[in-house]
Amino acid sequence: MKCFLQCLTISALVFLSNPSFSQETLPKPRKQPVTDTYFGTKVVDDYRWLEDLNNQEVKDWYKAQGAYTDQLLARIPGRDSLIATLVQYDKLQPARYGIVKRKAGRYFFRKTMPGENVGKLYYKDGETGPEVLIFDPLTYTADKKYAISDFLPSDDGKKVIISMASGGGEISTLRIYDIASKSFLPDQISPVREEMAWTPDGKGIIYTRLNSDNPFDTNFQMHTVSRYHELGTAQEKDKALLSSASQPELNISKTEIPGVYFTNDGQYLIGNLTTVDLRMHIVIAPATDLLKPKISWRNLVVREDSVAQIEVIHGQLLLYSLKGTSNGRILMTSIKNPDIKNAKVVVPEGKKIYSIASCKDYLLITKDDVVRSYLETFEVATEKINVVQSPVVGINGFFSYDPVTNDCYVLSISWLQPPSGINYNAAKKTFTKSPFDVPANYPGLQDLVVEEIEIPGHDGVQVPLSIMYRKGFKKDGQSVCFMTGYGAYGFSAVPHFDTKYLALLNKGVVLAVTHPRGGSEKGLEWYKAGFKTTKPNTWKDFISSGEYLIKNGYTSASHLIGEGTSAGGILIGRAITERPDLFAAAISNVGVSNVLRFELTPNADNIAEFGTFTNPVEAKALIEMDALGHVKAGTKYPAVIAVGGMNDPRVIVWQPGKFVAALQNSSSSGKPVVMQVNYDNGHYTEDKTVTFRNFANMYTFALWQAGHPDFQLK
Numbered sequence: 001m002k003c004f005l006q007c008l009t010i011s012a013l014v015f016l017s018n019p020s021f022s023q024e025t026l027p028k029p030r031k032q033p034v035t036d037t038y039f040g041t042k043v044v045d046d047y048r049w050l051e052d053l054n055n056q057e058v059k060d061w062y063k064a065q066g067a068y069t070d071q072l073l074a075r076i077p078g079r080d081s082l083i084a085t086l087v088q089y090d091k092l093q094p095a096r097y098g099i100v101k102r103k104a105g106r107y108f109f110r111k112t113m114p115g116e117n118v119g120k121l122y123y124k125d126g127e128t129g130p131e132v133l134i135f136d137p138l139t140y141t142a143d144k145k146y147a148i149s150d151f152l153p154s155d156d157g158k159k160v161i162i163s164m165a166s167g168g169g170e171i172s173t174l175r176i177y178d179i180a181s182k183s184f185l186p187d188q189i190s191p192v193r194e195e196m197a198w199t200p201d202g203k204g205i206i207y208t209r210l211n212s213d214n215p216f217d218t219n220f221q222m223h224t225v226s227r228y229h230e231l232g233t234a235q236e237k238d239k240a241l242l243s244s245a246s247q248p249e250l251n252i253s254k255t256e257i258p259g260v261y262f263t264n265d266g267q268y269l270i271g272n273l274t275t276v277d278l279r280m281h282i283v284i285a286p287a288t289d290l291l292k293p294k295i296s297w298r299n300l301v302v303r304e305d306s307v308a309q310i311e312v313i314h315g316q317l318l319l320y321s322l323k324g325t326s327n328g329r330i331l332m333t334s335i336k337n338p339d340i341k342n343a344k345v346v347v348p349e350g351k352k353i354y355s356i357a358s359c360k361d362y363l364l365i366t367k368d369d370v371v372r373s374y375l376e377t378f379e380v381a382t383e384k385i386n387v388v389q390s391p392v393v394g395i396n397g398f399f400s401y402d403p404v405t406n407d408c409y410v411l412s413i414s415w416l417q418p419p420s421g422i423n424y425n426a427a428k429k430t431f432t433k434s435p436f437d438v439p440a441n442y443p444g445l446q447d448l449v450v451e452e453i454e455i456p457g458h459d460g461v462q463v464p465l466s467i468m469y470r471k472g473f474k475k476d477g478q479s480v481c482f483m484t485g486y487g488a489y490g491f492s493a494v495p496h497f498d499t500k501y502l503a504l505l506n507k508g509v510v511l512a513v514t515h516p517r518g519g520s521e522k523g524l525e526w527y528k529a530g531f532k533t534t535k536p537n538t539w540k541d542f543i544s545s546g547e548y549l550i551k552n553g554y555t556s557a558s559h560l561i562g563e564g565t566s567a568g569g570i571l572i573g574r575a576i577t578e579r580p581d582l583f584a585a586a587i588s589n590v591g592v593s594n595v596l597r598f599e600l601t602p603n604a605d606n607i608a609e610f611g612t613f614t615n616p617v618e619a620k621a622l623i624e625m626d627a628l629g630h631v632k633a634g635t636k637y638p639a640v641i642a643v644g645g646m647n648d649p650r651v652i653v654w655q656p657g658k659f660v661a662a663l664q665n666s667s668s669s670g671k672p673v674v675m676q677v678n679y680d681n682g683h684y685t686e687d688k689t690v691t692f693r694n695f696a697n698m699y700t701f702a703l704w705q706a707g708h709p710d711f712q713l714k
Contacts, residue, residue: 026065026068026664026674028664028665029047029050029061029661029664029665030049031046031047031665032046032047032048032049033045033046034046034048038596038613038616038619038620038623039616039619039620041619041620041623043596043623043629045597045628045629045658046661046662046665047628047657047658047661047662048658050654050657050658050661051597051654051658053216053652053653053654054216061657062644062646062653062657062675062677063677065657065660065674065675065677066675066676066677066678066679068674069641069674069675069676069677069697070676072672072674072701073676073697073700073701075713076700076701076704076711076713077710077711077712077713077714078700078703078704078708078710078711079696079697079700079711081710082503082696082699082700083692083693083696085503085506086499086500086503086692086695086696087692089442089499089502089503090114090115090499090688090692091114091115092114092440092441092442093114093418093438093440094113094114094438094440095111095112095113095114095438096111096112096113096119096438097109097110097111097436097438098110098111098112098119099399100401100409100436101151101152101153101401101402102401102402102407103153103154103155103156103157103402104155104156104157104158105125105126105157106123106124106125106126106153106157107123107124107125107126107127107129107401108121108122108123108134108151108153108157108160109121109122109123109436110122110148110151111131112688116688117138117686117687117688117689117690118137118138118145118146118147118148118686118687118688119147119148119686120133120134120135120136120137120148121133121134121135121148121151121160121162122134123153123157123160123179127435128435134160134162134177134179135148135162135177137164140164144166144167145166145167145680145687146164146165146166147164147165147166147168147685147686147687148162148163148164148686149163149164149165149170149172149194150163150172150194150196151163152196152197152198153198154198154202155198155200155202156202157179158178158179158180158202159176159177159178159179159185159202160176160177160179161174161175161176161196161198161205162174162175162176162177163192163194163196167647167679167680167681167682167685168645168647168648168678168680168681168682168683168684168685168686168687168690169215169647169648169649169682170193170194170215170649170650170682170683171190171191171192171210171213171215171220171649172190172191172192172193172194173188173189173190173191173192174187174188174189174190174192174196174205174207175187175188175189176205176231185231185232186232187229187231187232187235188235189205189207189209189229189235189238190213191209191210191212191213191220192207192208192209192210193207193208193210193221193224193257193259195207195208195226195257195259195260195274196208197259197260197261197262199228199262199290200262200266200287203230203231204228204229204230204231205228205229205231206226206227206228206229206241206260206261207226207227207229208224208225208226208227208257208258208259208260209224209225209226209227209238210224211223211224215602215647215648215649215652215682216602216652217602218600218601218602218604219602220602220649221255221257221602221603221604221605221649222254222255222604223243223244223245223254224243224257224258225240225241225242225243225245225246225258226240226241226242226243226258226259226260226271227239227240227241228241228290228291239291241258241260241269241271241290241295242258242260242271242273242283242295242297243258244256247283247295247297250273250283250297250299252273253275255275255604255605255607256273256274256275256281256605257273257274257275257605258271258272258273258274259271259272259274260272262287263287263312263335264312264313264358264403264404265312265315266287267286267287267335268284268285268286268287268312268335269284269285269286269287269289269290269295270282270283270284270300270310270312271283271284271285271297274605275605275608276489276605276606276608276609277303277608277609278308278322278489278490278527279303279304279305279306279307279308279322280301280303280305280307280308280309280310281299281301281302281303282299282300282301282307282310283297283298283299283300284297284298284299284300284335285297285298300317300338300340301319301340305319305321305323305340305341306321306322306323306324307319307320307321307322307323307340308320308321308322308328309355309356311356311357311358311363312335312358313358313360313361313362313363313380314361314380314381315334315335315336316332316333316334316335316380317332317333317334317335317338317343318330318331318332318346318356318358318363318378318380319331319332319333319340319343320353320355320356321343322524325349325523325524326349326352326522326523326524326525326526327349327350327351327352327353327523327524328349328352328353328523328524329345329347329348329349329353330345330346330347330353330356330363330365330378331343331344331345331346332344332346332380332383346378346383347363347365347376347378347385350367351367351368351369351374352367352368352369352520352522352523353365353366353367354366354367354368354373354397354492354494355397355398357398357399357400358400358403359400359401359402359403359405359406359407359408359426360403360404360405360406361379361380361381361406361426361427362377362378362379362380362406362426362427363377363378363380364377364398364399364400364408364426365377365378365398366396366397366398368395368492368494370452370464370492370494370515370521370522371395371452371464371466371495372395373395373396373397373494374387375387375388375389375390375396375398375410376388377426386426386429388410388424388429390410390412390422390424390431391422391431392410392412392420392421392422393412393414393417394412394413394414394417394420394495395412395413395414395494395495395496396410396411396412397410397411397412397413398410399411406425406426406427406428407423407424407425408423408424408425408426409421409422409423409424409434409436410422410423410424410431413495413496413497414495414496414497415450415466415468415495415496415497415501415513416445416448416450416468416497417497418439418440418442418497419497420437420439421434421436421437422434422437442499442502443506444470444502444505444506445502447470447471448468448469448470448471448505449468449469449470449471449473450466450467450468451466451467451468452464452465452466453465453467455544455545455548456544456548457517457537457540457541457544458537458540458541458543458544459537459540461517461529463514463515463516463517463541463544463545464515464521464522465512465513465514465515465545465548466493466495466512466513466514466515467510467511467512467513467549467554468501468505468510468511468512468513469505469510469511469554470505470506470508473508473510474553475552475553475554476553477550477553477554477555477556477559478556478559479508479509479510479554479555479559480508480509480510480555480559480560480561480703480706480707480708481509481510481511481512481549481554481555481559481560481561481706482504482509482510482511482512482561482563482699482702483512483513483514483542483545483546483549483560483561483562483563484511484512484513484514484562484563484564484565484568485513485514485515485516485538485541485542485545485562485563485564485568485571485572486516486518486519486564486565486566486567486568486571487514487515487516487517487518487519487530487538487539487541487542487567487568487571488518488519488530488538488567488568488570488571488609489518489567489609490518490519490520490524490527491519491520492515492519492520492521493513493514493515493519493521500695500699503699504699507703507708507710509703509708510549510554510555512545512549512554514541514542514545515541516530516537516538516539516540516541516542516545516571517529517530517534517537517538517541518530518531518535518537518538518571531609532609532610532611532618532621533611533617533618533620533621535570535610535621535624535625536574536624536625538570538571539570539571539572539574539575539578540578542562542564542571542572542575543575543578543579543582546560546562546575546579546582546583547582550582557581557582557583557584558584558706558707559584559706559707560582560583560584560706561583561584561585561586561587561702561703561705561706562575562576562582562583562585562586562587562638563586563587563589563698563702564587564588564589564591565589565590565591566589566590566591566592566650566651566683567592567609568589568591569588569589569590569591569592569593569627569651569655569656569659570591570592570593570595570610570625570627572586572587572588572591573588573591573592573593573627573628573630573659574625574627574630576637576638576640577627577630577631577632577637578630580635580636580637580638580669581636583638584638584639584702584705584706584707585638585639585640585641585671585701585702585704585705585706586638586639586640586641586702587640587641587642587643587698587701587702588640588641588642588643588656588659589642589643589698590643590644590645590648590650590651590656590683590684591642591643591651591655591656591659592651592655593627593628593642593655593656593658593659594626594627594628594629594654594655594658594659595610595622595625595626595627596613596622596623596626596628596629598610598655599612599613601651601652601655602649602652603649603650603651603652610622610625627659628658628659628662631659631662631663631666632666633665633666634666634668635666635667635668635669636667636668636669637663637666637667637669637671637673638669638671638705639669639671639672639673639701639702639705640660640663640671640672640673640674641673641674641675641676641697641698641701641702642656642657642659642660642674642675642676643656643675643676643678643694643698644656644657644675644676644677644678645678645681645682645683646677646678646679646681646682647678647679647680647681647682648681648682648683649682649683650682650683651683653677656675657675660673660674660675671705672701672705674701676694676697676698678690678694681694
């Protein structure tokens with residue numbers, strides 16, 4: 001290992017003295033083949049050794065990769081200027097508010113001011129009351145940087161649970177802050193997920209405990225337990241409410257994560273057994289069972305019912321159902337005597353339902369058709385549907401301040417419109433100005449153009465594509481194009497404003513947001529068309545989008561950048577292994593690159609999305625979508641930068657690490673393949689300093705390799 005690090009140092013010095021680049025300046029990763037057989041198919045893995053993150057040689061490898069990439073990026077002109085632009089744009093927003101929660105007339109909110117890296121928690125009494133600081137996470141301890149993961153006020157507004165995590169991680173600690181005494185209670189609960197709830201009497205909280213605070217521990221969220229904590233007692237005494245061990249009759253799998261909460265009327269306990277499956281598994285019990293030795297849980301909704309969301313209003317169970325529909329519909333049945341199979345259809349299928357929420361008397365429904373949204377309210381008492389016309393143009397989303405009034409909040413946004421909010425009263429059907437809406441003006445927005453089109457996919461299916469560029473743009477194939485995609489879990493790439501995108505657009509870069517199968521842009525069928533055995537449609541739609549952009553002069557192969565984040569690592573990984581000639585550069589940001597072994601990582605609950613290697617059909621599909629397994633020696637791959645977070649429990653760092661190692665050993669193009677290793681980050685982070693650096697690094701590398709004049713080595 002000493003020799004490896006010495007070679008790295010010498011190679012880096014050679015690189016720094018020579019503006020030309022050769023992959024030979026980075027020592028080749030060693031191969032140590034391991035062969036697995038999946039139902040007769042042999043798969044050789046040369047880089048299994050990189051999975052042992054406790055091994056010092058492995059630690060040194062990641063450290064060396066990160067150090068080398070840092071040296072490289074520091075040399076590229078334009079990187080520091082890009083960071084400065086992101087900082088400048090951030091300061092143009094006078095104040096940024098997160099989701100606002102209201103209890104007993106008191107508003108609680110996370111607020112971030114220009115120049116602040118993370119948000120602070122505040123409250124105010126009424127809309128016009130003064131803002132009072134509750135918690136600044138940066139002053140919590142001197143040895144760690146914390147950020148607020150989530151917060152939840154008690155029903156009387158006198159206390160608030162604060163969930164906090166450090167280093168961009170997602171393994172949290174809960175503290176309870178008392179408003180009257182302006183101090184934390186002694187209770188300190190960890191390690192936990194963000195699921196949490198208050199008991200109606202405010203004497204205790206419900207949370208989901210993890211098995212470890214180590215994101216590398218493959219069992220840290222297996223067989224997790226929902227627990228009740230009485231304020232002022234030791235965490236060791238907390239009662240188990242819902243788990244695979246305490247309720248074996250419910251057949252809870254090891255990857256189902258229980259989250260327990262009360263219905264708004266306090267009459268029932270609801271247990272949500274979460275996985276990545278869109279179809280919910282919900283159990284229910286009387287609220288009076290909370291402190292009994294045994295809780296009488298029973299199934300309310302099973303996955304075969306194909307219910308994506310539920311709300312309870314005035315004793316009625318409202319279900320966002322996907323069964324028998326592609327765009328979804330709303331069903332209603334009694335919560336006391338539920339009959340899911342014969343539930344009444346109260347909102348028939350129409351535009352695709354994006355989400356539902358509830359206030360006192362109304363179900364709040366957001367629908368969309370890829371590029372625009374539609375708002376409706378359903379009044380439970382009268383069963384009337386009201387179409388809501390928001391006065392703010394853009395993609396709208398419904399939120400409820402609290403369940404005891406009909407006061408709501410409508411958030412509007414689009415590709416070229418920063419977030420804008422307005423209050424809405426569902427009963428009065430009136431809009432009023434929100435004190436949490438702080439407009440911002442950004443440079444260049446008036447000079448931008450958006451095209452919403454559909455392009456032919458590889459099989460003739462029409463695939464949506466959103467394209468943005470500056471006015472006066474010439475379709476001569478000479479522009480750098482940044483093309484991004486995701487296509488998993490049924491998530492839709494709905495229009496949204498992003499200052500990082502604006503920074504690229506204002507540098508003359510064409511921005512293309514793809515909508516491949518695997519998302520829900522065209523409903524449930526669109527999702528299922530990029531799912532498990534049909535997953536190839538996801539990266540093939542991405543490839544088709546790139547081909548269209550090149551054919552029609554938006555860019556060329558020497559100027560096209562492809563990007564995928566998280567599950568989008570499958571998309572970008574298979575796109576460049578199937579069509580390496582199509583891209584100048586690729587970014588795999590905390591990307592799933594070795595999906596064949598994904599179920600063996602700490603984030604093992606993805607079997608419902610991608611499949612399992614223990615099933616012959618699904619194993620074959622996993623082999624096909626596994627980017628690592630499709631890296632071939634002697635292939636001219638594009639330049640690649642992969643990003644991994646050392647605090648990332650979702651996509652463990654060896655997923656992008658093994659992919660980088662394979663590409664470094666296999667690419668014959670002479671183009672760089674590097675890995676950015678973040679030790680102060682996880683899957684993402686709220687810390688703006690870290691975020692701006694992280695994205696500026698990725699963009700700088702790709703813009704350099706795609707020929708942008710502002711990012712060329714001298």
